[in-house]
Amino acid sequence: xxxxxxxxxxxxxxxxxxxxxxxxxxxxxxxxxxxxxxxxxxxxxxxxxxxxxxxxxxxxxxxxxxxxxxxxxxxxxxxxxxxxxxxxxxxxxxxxxxxxxxxxxxxxxxxxxxxxxxxxxxxxxxxxxxxxxxxxxxxxxxxxxxxxxxxxxxxxxxxxxxxxxxxxxxxxxxxxxxxxxxxxxxxxxxxxxxxxxxxxxxxxxxxxxxxxxxxxxxxxxxxxxxxxxxxxxxxxxxxxxxxxxxxxxxxxxxxxxxxxxxxxxxxxxxxxxxxxxxxxxxxxxxxxxxxxxxxxxxxxxxxxxxxxxxxxxxxxxxxxxxxxxxxxxxxxxxxxxxxxxxxxxxxxxxxxxxxxxxxxxxxxxxxxxxxxxxxxxxxxxxxxxxxxxxxxxxxxxxxx
Numbered sequence: 266x267x268x269x270x271x272x273x274x275x276x277x278x279x280x281x282x283x284x285x286x287x288x289x290x291x292x293x294x295x296x297x298x299x300x301x302x303x304x305x306x307x308x309x310x311x312x313x314x315x316x317x318x319x320x321x322x323x324x325x326x327x328x329x330x331x332x333x334x335x336x337x338x339x340x341x342x343x344x345x346x347x348x349x350x351x352x353x354x355x356x357x358x359x360x361x362x363x364x365x366x367x368x369x370x371x372x373x374x375x376x377x378x379x380x381x382x383x384x385x386x387x388x389x390x391x392x393x394x395x396x397x398x399x400x401x402x403x404x405x406x407x408x409x410x411x412x413x414x415x416x417x418x419x420x421x422x423x424x425x426x427x428x429x430x431x432x433x434x435x436x437x438x439x440x441x442x443x444x445x446x447x448x449x450x451x452x453x454x455x456x457x458x459x460x461x462x463x464x465x466x467x468x469x470x471x472x473x474x475x476x477x478x479x480x481x482x483x484x485x486x487x488x489x490x491x492x493x494x495x496x497x498x499x500x501x502x503x504x505x506x507x508x509x510x511x512x513x514x515x516x517x518x519x520x521x522x523x524x525x526x527x528x529x530x531x532x533x534x535x536x537x538x539x540x541x542x543x544x545x546x547x548x549x550x551x552x553x554x555x556x557x558x559x560x561x562x563x564x565x566x567x568x569x570x571x572x573x574x575x576x577x578x579x580x581x582x583x584x585x586x587x588x589x590x591x592x593x594x595x596x597x598x599x600x601x602x603x604x605x606x607x608x609x610x611x612x613x614x615x616x617x618x619x620x621x622x623x624x625x626x627x628x629x630x631x632x633x634x635x636x637x638x639x640x641x642x643x644x645x646x647x648x649x650x651x652x653x654x655x656x657x658x659x660x661x662x663x664x665x
Contacts, residue, residue, distance in 0.1 A: 296590055297588070300318065302368040302370055303368075306333045306372050306375040306379060307333075309375060310372065311372065312372065318370070318371055318524065321522065321554070321584055322520075322522060323491060326491050327467060327491065328465060329411040329437055330438075330439045330465065331372060332376075333376050333380075339406055340406055340411055340412035341406065342403070343385065343401065343402070345400065346399070346401075351387055352385070352387060352388075353386045353388050355383060357383070358382055360386075362386065362417055366473045369441075370469065374441050376413065376439065377439045377440065377469075381413050384443075385401070385414065385416045385417070386419065387417065387428055388419045389420045389450075389452070392422070392423045392424065393421075395425065395426035399428045400429045401416070401428070401429065401430050401431065403433075404434040405436030405460065405464055406434060406436060408435040408436065408437070408461070408463040410437065411436065411439075412436055412437070412438050413438070413439045413440070414440055414441075416443070417442075418444045419444075419445045420446050420450035422447045423448070423450060424450045424451075425450070426452060427644070428455070429457065430454070430456045432457065432459065432460055433459045435460060437464070438464070439466075440468040441468070443471055444471065444473070444482075446472065446474045446478040446480045449477050449478055451479045453481040453482075454470075454482050455483050455485070455644075455647075456484050456494060457485045457651070458484075458494075460492065462489070463490050464489040464492075465490055465491045465492075466489055466492045467494075468493070469494075469495050469497070471496075471498075472498045472507070473499045473501050474499070474501060476504060478505050479507070481641075483511065484496070484512075484513075485638075485639070485651060486511075486512075486521045487514050487654050487655070490520070491520045491522075492519075492520070493520075493521075493523070495522075495523060496526070497526040497527075498526070498536075500563075501531050502531045503534075504532075505534050506534060506536065509527065510538075510641055511638065512540070512541050512542070512635050513542040514542070514544075514545075514658050515542065515544045516549055516658060517545070517546025517580075518546070518548050519546075519549055520550045520552070521552070522551070523552070524556075525538055525554065527556070527557050527558070528558045528560065529558065530560050532563060533564070534567075535566070536566075537568075538571065539570075539571050539573075539637075540553050540571075541574070541634060542574045542575070542583060543576075543634065544574065544577060544578075544581035544582070545578045546580065547578075547581075548580060548582075549578075549581040550581070550583075551582075551584070553584070553586070554586045554587075555570045555587045556590075557589050557590065558592070559591045559596060560592050561592045563596070564596070565595065565597055566596045566597060566598075567598050567599075569599070569601070570589075570601045570602075571603065572602075572604075575606070575607070575630075575631065576605060576606065577607070585605055587602070587603050588601075613627070613630065627659070628656065632656065639652060
């Protein structure tokens with residue numbers, strides 16, 4: 266666990282959970298790169314909602330995921346669609362590869378590390394290109410059950426492939442995903458959340474991209490009560506690049522959250538982050554926090570992050586917080602943007618003037634807004650399924 270100095274006498278409590286906290290009187294974390302890590306859940310303690318990485322999350326709805334206890338058997342059933350040769354044994358927390366990249370940043374991911382002694386390890390062989398995506402279905406067996414799992418996705422040198430994590434059913438589910446993209450490899454990781462309305466899903470995705478390698482990481486959240494998936498990507502190798510995309514549609518009472526971190530570590534790296542969300546209904550909530558760190562050795566970096574939100578009804582709320590830290594002056598470019606708003610009245614008026622009804626006009630606007638991300642999935646059948654699901658969300662919202 267990272268230690269820091271104690272504050273000066275008389276300092277007051279801070280919203281980051283540091284100064285004034287008698288149990289842990291430390292200077293509050295100011296940047297994502299300074300967050301402490303530990304494999305021991307006891308080092309984190311139970312969050313109280315004032316910590317910098319928890320203050321936007323409804324921790325009272327996370328239930329058993331905050332407790333360091335055994336999971337319920339068969340709470341989440343895992344099935345795979347891929348050749349058996351792509352799965353390698355990973356028994357014990359000291360198994361080969363496990364922990365090469367992943368270090369827990371919060372109590373939930375530390376509990377997952379401790380309690381998931383065996384991992385599901387997908388390995389795409391060197392110089393091989395997969396003809397079909399590897400599909401991993403994770404199906405919840407009941408809202409009163411809780412489960413945890415650690416998943417490793419590894420693309421060996423010059424490998425090419427796609428891995429899909431597809432979540433459905435209902436459960437309280439905590440997940441660590443460790444992603445390793447070795448030299449020259451090209452990997453796509455998709456995480457789709459089609460949970461039932463009472464499910465809770467908290468996940469930490471951590472990736473390292475090596476020399477001249479490429480990672481596309483895409484999150485689609487359309488179901489669940491609380492879905493919090495935090496991707497962290499280290500562009501470690503020279504010439505590496507990563508594209509991080511996300512799309513969500515939050516309905517009444519749903520909370521969808523992503524805290525995105527991209528660390529440009531090697532020279533001549535490229536990063537592109539784009540998350541889009543739509544919200545409708547009372548207490549629909551989305552949270553996006555985007556942190557980009559361009560390190561002192563990341564010369565020639567080109568990085569951009571953006572978050573766009575479309576609020577469809579009163580009572581919905583989108584929080585969007587982009588952050589950029591640059592530690593070298595030798596870069597090609599870096600920037601960030603955030604926008605949250607309602608329908609564009611001019612765009613809506615144009616469609617209405619062409620004889621299109623208002624419900625249909627709204628449907629077209631929302632689909633056009635979110636399709637930009639969905640169409641980047643690259644699996645036509647899945648893209649069609651998700652577009653249909655978004656249309657169904659819109660119809661149900663208009664009927665209420």
